[in-house]
Amino acid sequence: MRKNNYVDILKQHLKTSVRKLKLGHKGVFQMDNDPKHTSKVVDNKVKVLEWPSQSPDLNSIENLWAELKTIVRARRPTNLTQLHQFCQEEWAKIHPTYCGKLVERYMKRLTQVKQFKDNATKY
Structure with a gap:
């Protein structure tokens, strides 16, 4: 973009x-x-x-995008039409509980980022 x-x-x-x-x-x-x-x-x-x-990205939607990207990449789309189709199919499969878990883990991520200050974390 x-x-x-x-x-x-x-x-x-x-x-x-x-x-x-x-x-x-x-x-x-x-x-x-x-x-x-x-x-x-x-x-x-x-x-x-x-x-x-x-700064570390603590936005839960970024974790969701990363998950979608991993799943779609594994399906190996060969053109834009397939990419679009696979994204829609895999997005529809993401269960709301997965999204809830991402939000629940936010405080853990935030705490670790604060604890490590300017140093790297796994987030």
């Missing part, structure tokens, strides 16, 4: 999401330090959560 694509997505969906979630002006937008996210082009007058560079 290029920064212009990212900016277009924000322009199309961010304000709508804030309105639907009834966040008003108290919402804070979280993004990682990917250069396209931090580009000066990305300026929606939105309060952004400060995020240290090279």
Whole structure:
């Protein structure tokens, strides 16, 4: 994804999401330090959560994406059509309890990250 694509997505969906979630002006937008996210082009007058560079990603959805990627890669798609199909099929198989377990493990991950301070963890 290029920064212009990212900016277009924000322009199309961010304000709508804030309105639907009834966040008003108290919402804070979280993004990682990917250069396209931090580009000066990305300026929606939105309060952004400060995020240290090279910080561990504690967002549970990232663990879910990694799991999906591993499963789909094992099926060895040979073209974009297969990739799309396999992603949809495998996504549908992910049980809600798996997602719940990812969320439950959040505190353990957070505790380990805090304990190790600036040093590497398995997360």
